[in-house]
Amino acid sequence: MGRVRRMRQAAIVNAAVFALLVAVALAAHVLGAPYVVTLATKAAIFAMAGVGLNLALGYGGMVSFGHAAFFGIGGYVTGIFASHAAAGTPVLTLPFTVAGSAEMLGIWPMVMVVTALAAMVIGALSLRTTGVYFIMVTLAFAQMVYYFAISWRAYGGEDGLSFYVRNSFPGLNTFAPIQFFAIAAALLALAMGFVALVTRSRFGLALQAARANPQRVMASGIRPFALRLTAFVLSAVIVGLAGSLYADLNRFVSPAMLSWHMSGEIMVFVILGGVGRLAGPVAGAGVFILLEQVLGGVSDYWQALLGLLLLAIVLYAPGGILGLLPGGRRHV
């Protein structure tokens, strides 16, 4: 099979997976099942987190086990701004005054700035290590943020932080499930488009080359560290925005968003769907939510079944769900 044909098939699969998600939400809306629309929204948000992680993990080869930190930081920034806006108090007074906000368009830039800063610090330190050290160091940094959130009483500590009004978006009623879904789906599409562009750019090609053969990339005068750190930060920002949407979906943030289980789940979305495939995390998150609903109805212990399924995929279908479809396994 030719490379061009394979790429075209992969593009069709990507579009089809995204279209399926939108179709499910629209059908549920028309049939009057807002609960299913909310599930599709959750899938879109998780998918976006997966798309973000995939940039670091699938394309950059950085197995981060700490991306829940960025998911949770995005959530907490959203919750903190929203709760200050509700109380009419400023978020910060020193060194300059930052007012609270209940506007998604006002909050998202803050989310991006804060997650980018956190990712720069965590990434710069973690990328000093490689392999299994990197996995554990990113995990440990996420735990650090987790414990900080637990002991930070001002914003709910262990109990988490509720805000009662979902943040607003100009021209939309964010409380209508289908309209909130539209926001989540649009951001997901933007994230996918962004990752597609990045991976096709010179930067993205160098990043993938640094995964496959760091020595050769260094020999051609490119430092893998700078490439990797940039990819790590971009990946964290996407995950942070997904966390912001997740906070808005629940109107609640808690340390659970920062826990290592969350990191594991984001990773599961990526692997379940297919590593290094653009729509892999979308398929993975969709299937994860579906399994949660179907298996959750079969048994209260559905996570055990999920574990067995995951085990089977890792052992027998390492390309994930999309690896079983035309377009084949990732071409490395």
Added chain:
Amino acid sequence: MLLAEQALNGLQYGMMLFLMAAGLTLVFGVMGLINLAHGSLYMLGAYACAWVAAATGSFALGLAASLAAAAAAGAVVEVAVIRRLYARDHLEQVLATFALILVFSEGTRWVFGSFPLYLTLPGALSGAVTLPGGLQYPLFRLAIIATGAAVALGLWLLIGRTRLGIRIRAGEADREMVAALGVDIARLYTMVFALGAALAGLAGALVGTIQSVQVGMGEPVLILAFVVIVIGGIGSIKGAFVAALLVGLTDALGKALLPSLFARVMEASAANGIGAALGSMLIYILMAAVLIWRPEGLYGARA
């Protein structure tokens, strides 16, 4: 006096972490496998001990059961799943063992229910002793310290002085060569994995007497054990021992001292909050500092 007590608590915590970290670092050093399910074996040991001790009334039998159950579960998991992962990359190992955690946790919840079990201390080990200097300290915690020290000594002898230890070290250095020399490498790996599992089970049983035995108890400990082996240098038992004590002491002393240190420069409630937050982050800060200084850990030979 308070300081001495906290130092002993830190020592006890560190010994417990060492029991966990020793197995993890051994498995990583010899087989190159990152095993998230190690915490599940810890939980399994605690449950086996609690269940057998409640059924027979004997804590000693419970301890034996925890060793046996964790070792057996380790061997079964190694043969059924883990063995297929040695040649895979770390990502797949993380995922497969994450899946094993889900299976173990939910399986345990299914068998034992969601309510925690409690282990009662055997009479001979309960109560406190008076240490030189007049400090009253629980005997059982001293017993944990002694157990940890004994295991460390035992492992040192096992790895350094026995035929099995020679094979383990040789397997670490060159798998193909050892196999070519006629050592059954598959069996050796199963044994190493079961040994690590048994140590985790022992740690679980010992801690089960201090805390409650419940699903999910293994996960916080697992992550700390990771911190320990990253600080110590992955694959190094000596590094794990030093780092475990370092982490145990840092955690206990940091949590005890930081709030009062901050209280000297700010008001009490704020100092308590910041002190507690920093105290629980301190070991991760320690880890970050060690990695900046030595990315391969204190005793790590290779990254």
